[in-house]
Amino acid sequence: MDQNKQNTQHQEPLDPFQIGQVVVFDKPLRWTSFDMVNKVRYLIRHYRGLRKIKVGHAGTLDPLATGVLIVCTGRKTKEITTYQDHDKEYIATVRLGSTTPSYDLETEPENFVDVQGISLEKINECLKTFLGQQTQYPPVYSAKKINGERAFVAAHEGRGDEVKMRPQVIEIMDLEVTEYDDQTKEFKLRVHCSKGTYIRSLAHDLGQRLGVGGHLAGLRRTRIGDIRVENAISIENFEKSLQGIE
Secondary structure, eight states: OOHHHHHHHHSOOOOHHHHOOEEEEEEOTTOOHHHHHHHHHHHHHHHHTOSOOOEEESSOOOTTEEEEEEEEEGGGGGGHHHHHTSOEEEEEEEEESOBOTTSSTTSOOBSOOOOTTOOHHHHHHHHHTTOEEEEEOOOSSSSOEETTEEHHHHHHTTOGGGOOOOOEEEEEEEEEEEEEOTTTOOEEEEEEEOTTOOHHHHHHHHHHHHTSOEEEEEEEEEEETTEEGGGOBOHHHHHHHHHTOO
């Protein structure tokens, strides 16, 4: 018998996760996207008895954000870029009247300003100026690589002033205020945008244009392309499915 055919006959069948699976997670608060990838890899190896398994995510979600995170395994990791290219939708909580170095609550608010002159009408008028294709500067506290180093590393080490972020072309298709508090001027904003859009930068830039400063106080990714958070699974239920628990 041909040696190659003999080896093929004795080869162990591939596990479905090695063949390739696409799992849509609802990422929990304070987990990084890499935390999710590492946890999924560990669970698959542990419960399926696999020594090695490729796992990757299709689009970073900040630790202080929740919602849709697509994780691909095995051969499906080759399709990651196709998911990254999809448009996205978020529900952002924007807080006016102060800024933060990270543009969100990873760092402490500063530069407090009175916001009583701000109205919902002013906010809606300002939002119109953000629609369409434009250039946007990513936050210094981001995973963007500058001269081979992650920008957030320099920022956390107090070298943020040395980092020169490069603007990138994005598109914002729709912006809608879904909730508004007239006392605090905090509001929830539905954002439909292209890949590469930083919602933290949008919150910061919006505050700048309104003249009072602003930052992101909460973020939930509700959709990537046609994939919605309603169809996502928690990491706890994913583990239960590997254990065979309904």
